[in-house]
Amino acid sequence: MAQKKTAPVESTPPPIREEFKFGKIDLEVFEQSDLLDSKFERDGLVLHDEPANAYLRRIGLSLVPKGFDLERVSWNFRMLRDPQPNAFALPNGSIYVTTGLIFLIDNESQLAAIIAHEMTHVMRRHTYVQNRSNRKKFLTMNIMAAIGTYAPGGIVGAVITIVTAVAPFILMATVYGYSQDLERDADLKGVDMMISAEYSPEEMVNVIKLLDKDIEGENIRLFYNDHPSLKERIKYLSSYLGARADRMTHQMELNRERAAYFKTMEPVMRHNLQLSIMAGRFRSAVFHAQRLVDFHPDSENLFWLAEAYRTLGPRSSQLTEKELTNSAKKDAAKKRQKRTLEEEEQELLATPAGKDNWQGHQQKAEEFYLRALNAENPVPVVHRGLGMLYEKLGRANDAASEYEKYIELAPTAIDRERIKRRIEALRRT
Amino acid sequence: MKVTNSVVFKLRALILVLATLLPVGFTSHSIHAQFLHPKIKSKETTIRTVVVFHAKVNLVRDSMKGPEGMAAESDELSMRVEKMIAEVFSKQKNVTTLSPPSAPSGQGDSQPNYNVADFQTKFDDLLPKIMKKRSDVKKGRFTMGDEVLNLNLEKSTDAIVFIRGEGKKLTGGKTAFTLLVGGVPAYLRLQIGIVDARNGDVLLYTDPIFTGDPTTAVDRLRKALEKGFKKLPAAQPRP
Numbered sequence: 073m074a075q076k077k078t079a080p081v082e083s084t085p086p087p088i089r090e091e092f093k094f095g096k097i098d099l100e101v102f103e104q105s106d107l108l109d110s111k112f113e114r115d116g117l118v119l120h121d122e123p124a125n126a127y128l129r130r131i132g133l134s135l136v137p138k139g140f141d142l143e144r145v146s147w148n149f150r151m152l153r154d155p156q157p158n159a160f161a162l163p164n165g166s167i168y169v170t171t172g173l174i175f176l177i178d179n180e181s182q183l184a185a186i187i188a189h190e191m192t193h194v195m196r197r198h199t200y201v202q203n204r205s206n207r208k209k210f211l212t213m214n215i216m217a218a219i220g221t222y223a224p225g226g227i228v229g230a231v232i233t234i235v236t237a238v239a240p241f242i243l244m245a246t247v248y249g250y251s252q253d254l255e256r257d258a259d260l261k262g263v264d265m266m267i268s269a270e271y272s273p274e275e276m277v278n279v280i281k282l283l284d285k286d287i288e289g290e291n292i293r294l295f296y297n298d299h300p301s302l303k304e305r306i307k308y309l310s311s312y313l314g315a316r317a318d319r320m321t322h323q324m325e326l327n328r329e330r331a332a333y334f335k336t337m338e339p340v341m342r343h344n345l346q347l348s349i350m351a352g353r354f355r356s357a358v359f360h361a362q363r364l365v366d367f368h369p370d371s372e373n374l375f376w377l378a379e380a381y382r383t384l385g386p387r388s389s390q391l392t393e394k395e396l397t398n399s400a401k402k403d404a405a406k407k408r409q410k411r412t413l414e415e416e417e418q419e420l421l422a423t424p425a426g427k428d429n430w431q432g433h434q435q436k437a438e439e440f441y442l443r444a445l446n447a448e449n450p451v452p453v454v455h456r457g458l459g460m461l462y463e464k465l466g467r468a469n470d471a472a473s474e475y476e477k478y479i480e481l482a483p484t485a486i487d488r489e490r491i492k493r494r495i496e497a498l499r500r501t
Numbered sequence: 502m503k504v505t506n507s508v509v510f511k512l513r514a515l516i517l518v519l520a521t522l523l524p525v526g527f528t529s530h531s532i533h534a535q536f537l538h539p540k541i542k543s544k545e546t547t548i549r550t551v552v553v554f555h556a557k558v559n560l561v562r563d564s565m566k567g568p569e570g571m572a573a574e575s576d577e578l579s580m581r582v583e584k585m586i587a588e589v590f591s592k593q594k595n596v597t598t599l600s601p602p603s604a605p606s607g608q609g610d611s612q613p614n615y616n617v618a619d620f621q622t623k624f625d626d627l628l629p630k631i632m633k634k635r636s637d638v639k640k641g642r643f644t645m646g647d648e649v650l651n652l653n654l655e656k657s658t659d660a661i662v663f664i665r666g667e668g669k670k671l672t673g674g675k676t677a678f679t680l681l682v683g684g685v686p687a688y689l690r691l692q693i694g695i696v697d698a699r700n701g702d703v704l705l706y707t708d709p710i711f712t713g714d715p716t717t718a719v720d721r722l723r724k725a726l727e728k729g730f731k732k733l734p735a736a737q738p739r740p
Binding site: 100104107111115116117119120153206347350351352409410411412414486487489490493494 | 569570572611617619621623627634643644647648653
């Protein structure tokens with residue numbers, strides 16, 4: 073739980089666009105938002121973790137101004153199963169935060185900052201405003217068609233595909249970012265809302281800095297694409313916060329808040345690690361798994377760190393400065409479109425650096441798997457991980473033995489058939 | 502004049518749209534390309550039973566005011582494509598279609614639902630790579646890995662069918678405008694991948710396209726699908 077301040081904070085006027093009148097076009101957008109909610113749910117993109125959902129709901133509702141009642145807005149706070157850090161709001165009051173974002177941020181106040189920013193878009197009717205404006209721009213329409221056609225792969229792609237199918241205009245405004253003025257409005261009003269709810273407003277600046285972290289060298293921040301530049305945001309937010317310096321939170325309070333945040337969100341973070349590995353975001357997986365191990369060392373988190381290192385394989389754990397230049401990122405993106413992950417691994421393994429990385433990461437993986445076996449409440453999947461590691465290292469007997477232990481300890485595991493086949497194949501060799 | 506990133510992005514997006522859609526306008530009713538894995542060609546693998554995963558076909562209504570989403574029509578068309586593929590398989594290829602793993606309703610265990618969603622996502626991730634070099638399906642280059650076994654499909658299932666697609670329907674005004682000034686006509690383009698249910702190999706990729714209103718051109722859709730699977734050998738009964 074967040075350590076709230078005891079001193080009452082002067083409430084700022086609620087950032088609501090009271091004068092807004094619904095037209096036919098707006099009602100269509102509203103209906104499309106409801107459709108989107110049900111599609112996200114139906115397509116298995118919404119994460120169901122009751123404690124984490126309740127936590128998210130509590131934070132969200134604490135930000136709603138007292139006596140707030142806005143036509144056709146019903147607040148819902150959900151997590152999307154997506155390892156890419158993002159958040160967006162639908163005009164019907166549905167706020168989506170990705171598991172990737174949950175993992176990236178450090179404490180409840182930062183999560184509140186994200187939610188407050190998105191809620192402002194709803195309260196100020198930004199989607200409707202931008203939609204009305206977009207409909208007059210022919211070029212925008214063509215861009216929307218392009219977005220539908222060239223959505224990226226992975227879960228982010230799934231979200232965009234769904235939004236495109238239901239409401240291209242919502243996609244343009246909500247997902248790809250509003251105009252810079254509206255984004256600035258959301259940042260500043262978001263700060264006001266945080267203060268009213270007694271959250272640390274400076275965390276708005278910190279979370280913006282975190283969003284700039286580019287572990288994978290992709291820097292495709294879809295939902296923040298059109299936001300004002302990072303430096304500009306920090307500048308105007310710092311200047312806005314200047315007058316509120318008395319409300320700065322003590323570091324100790326933030327640390328306590330961080331511990332509470334990690335404790336509540338630990339299962340979501342583990343789920344996100346699985347999604348990251350599946351999406352080939354191995355560097356993010358290592359980075360975040362290490363954070364989880366730092367927070368809760370003698371636990372299942374060791375297994376996840378081992379998994380992250382095993383799947384990282386011959387890749388470097390951090391991108392170099394050269395790899396983080398724009399041209400290098402563009403080249404990498406092109407290669408990602410062409411090569412499969414297996415092909416990328418094969419190419420890297422043909423280089424001395426790739427071989428060194430592979431060896432180092434497999435050693436680390438084994439070390440963490442073995443530590444995970446000695447951790448409190450060891451999980452059977454550790455044996456599966458070791459089996460996969462040994463199989464890759466060519467230790468067929470060891471691999472088969474580990475797989476057998478896994479099947480023995482988890483006879484109803486969802487992947488038992490896959491593992492049984494692997495055992496058969498290994499025993500044949 | 503200073504060219505900003507935003508302008509460059511807009512121009513690129515426009516070029517991409519035109520590059521993708523213009524060829525559709527210049528073609529006859531349909532185009533078909535099929536790529537078969539060597540194991541299918543050599544009949545080392547025979548497809549007798551498949552599971553068709555939920556199709557994701559997105560339609561857009563193009564009016565003079567721009568594109569609008571067609572969620573209900575997209576869902577309807579997705580179901581129609583699934584059904585029609587099952588019919589084509591059954592009538593022409595002796596292939597039986599089984600129901601996909603059902604997603605649980607309510608607040609029960611979400612894991613099976615996530616599992617199916619994750620496989621759909623995995624195919625979405627692989628699809629651009631296949632589309633970049635479709636002919637590599639013939640070399641057996643693409644696979645979704647043995648994780649497909651985690652789906653725990655019925656033992657008799659030989660393959661999983663993934664369907665994606667996008668289409669455009671024109672309003673009356675836009676149709677008239679297109680006839681007078683030119684432009685992209687109404688069309689439907691599908692991308693269909695058949696994946697081995699035992700090891701995840703991509704066994705077949707086909708991407709039928711046809712021009713015409715995707716919501717009403719039922720016969721064109723059927724013909725496009727029949728032609729799209731023309732090279733797939735018909736299954737003989739199990740020995």
